[in-house]
Amino acid sequence: MPGAPLSEVAPEVYVLRYPVLDVNATLIVGGEVAAIVDTLSTDAQARELLAAVRAVTALPLVVINTHHHFDHCYGNGVVAAASPGCAIWAHEAAAAELRIHGGLWQRELYEKWLPTHPELAEGLAAVEPRPPDRTISTESTMDIGGRTLELRHFGRGHTDGDVIVAVPDAAALLAGDLVEQGAPPSFSDSFPVDWPDTVAALLDLTTPSTVVLPGHGSTVDADFVRAQHAELTQLASLIREGHSDGTPPDVIAAKAPFGHDAALTAVTRGYAQLAGRR
Numbered sequence: 001m002p003g004a005p006l007s008e009v010a011p012e013v014y015v016l017r018y019p020v021l022d023v024n025a026t027l028i029v030g031g032e033v034a035a036i037v038d039t040l041s042t043d044a045q046a047r048e049l050l051a052a053v054r055a056v057t058a059l060p061l062v063v064i065n066t067h068h069h070f071d072h073c074y075g076n077g078v079v080a081a082a083s084p085g086c087a088i089w090a091h092e093a094a095a096a097e098l099r100i101h102g103g104l105w106q107r108e109l110y111e112k113w114l115p116t117h118p119e120l121a122e123g124l125a126a127v128e129p130r131p132p133d134r135t136i137s138t139e140s141t142m143d144i145g146g147r148t149l150e151l152r153h154f155g156r157g158h159t160d161g162d163v164i165v166a167v168p169d170a171a172a173l174l175a176g177d178l179v180e181q182g183a184p185p186s187f188s189d190s191f192p193v194d195w196p197d198t199v200a201a202l203l204d205l206t207t208p209s210t211v212v213l214p215g216h217g218s219t220v221d222a223d224f225v226r227a228q229h230a231e232l233t234q235l236a237s238l239i240r241e242g243h244s245d246g247t248p249p250d251v252i253a254a255k256a257p258f259g260h261d262a263a264l265t266a267v268t269r270g271y272a273q274l275a276g277r278r
């Protein structure tokens with residue numbers, strides 16, 4: 001697949017919207033360091049990302065993973081190897097997931113993607129997942145040379161270790177998969193009862209002019225996030241009601257937003273969470 005160029009979505013903030021899985025990797029250029037937020041799925045994809053980054057800047061690199069899912073961090077090894085001493089940051093829960101399970105998921109991922117995305121499947125099987133080596137628990141600021149990045153964890157949502165990256169001087173906010181454009185949010189590792197509060201905290205950092213980068217899809221604005229927050233809130237209250245009434249998950253999923261399949265995953269996760277099994 002030919003490499004896509006980066007597009008500048010805010011001052012010195014560039015996005016590579018990668019066609020496979022429509023996932024975003026972002027470059028934030030500081031005065032001394034350039035930060036790459038999320039590194040795509042495979043060595044080959046990460047090399048494309050690096051080539052695109054190097055067409056913009058020759059600065060030393062630092063990596064931030066928004067969460068532990070493979071499409072956001074399996075390119076860590078290739079990206080980090082391109083810059084001596086490159087640190088990889090993530091939430092402590094995401095780092096632990098990758099350290100413990102990063103290599104174990106590969107067989108499962110290979111089998112999942114082989115029928116529809118054979119090139120991706122082969123690439124996933126060949127990766128040596130590299131876990132983050134720097135962690136945050138709730139917040140951290142990063143000086144990249146005349147520019148400060150804010151890394152924040154607002155609680156459980158898409159996973160238990162989502163980090164958002166704010167670039168205050170550019171009015172940009174990288175939401176990871178807490179916000180999704182072009183497809184329903186992904187609930188497979190989610191905490192749907194907590195997710196609305198986490199997005200509400202994210203919304204508190206926005207203004208009408210904030211550019212929000214979702215983990216997948218095109219850039220959006222605060223109004224889009226507000227609308228998604230309303231749907232997540234509706235879903236969470238349906239889950240709470242359904243759980244207390246003992247309503248079967250598929251009955252709740254049929255009246256929930258985001259479509260039946262995504263909602264059923266969410267309801268199943270939410271019921272388990274409310275029953276204290278997660």
Ligand SMILES: [Zn+2]
Nearest residue numbers: 067069177186
């Ligand atoms: Zn994800």
